[in-house]
Amino acid sequence: MLLIINNTLPSTGRDIPLMGVFCCVIFCLIGISIVETILVNYLKVKGTKKRSAETTAGIIGQDGSARDQQNPPDSVRDQNEEQSYTLNLLNQILTEVQAASQRKQLSWTRVARITDVTFLVLYILTIIVFMSVLWKFWYDP
Known part of the structure; x- marks a missing residue:
């Protein structure tokens, strides 16, 4: 690219043109x-x-079969068994929430956001430094 620009622009010196x-x-x-x-x-x-895998793991029961989260199974007809099922489900939700709150791992989406913000700051700093150096060479005799 520099050779093409160097051949296209008029030669004014031995240095690489600022446009190049x-x-x-x-x-x-x-890039x-x-x-x-x-x-x-x-x-x-x-x-x-990762998030969808965790959600799927929470829905699948211990025997590997998917459970209906809103309606209890047909075999549960007695009031005591229904309450037991509801309490068991609430207990499982509570343990999952506690486990999720105790985890201190960074999620991949948070790592992506940190990377994105870091690169944005580096781009802005690079452009400011580059333009100031280019301005100095352009107007400095």
Whole structure:
């Protein structure tokens, strides 16, 4: 790219033209942003799969069969058995909520958000530094 720009622009000296430096830096920033976008999307998809796997694990019973969360099974007709089923279900929900609140692991979606914000800050700093250096070379004789 630098050779094409160097041949296209009129030669004013032996240095690389500022337009060539500008294009190379912009192309590098675009490449880095594409890689960052792919990484953030991968982390978000991974977090979504993990969350859906946890939800599925909570719905499936201990015997491996799926339970109906809203209606108790047909075999439960007695009032005591129905209350026992409801209490058991509430107990299971409570233990899952307690286990989820005690986990201190970062979720993949949070890692993706942190990565995204970090790259945004680095992009802004890089552009500010690059434009100030380019401005200095442009107007400094």
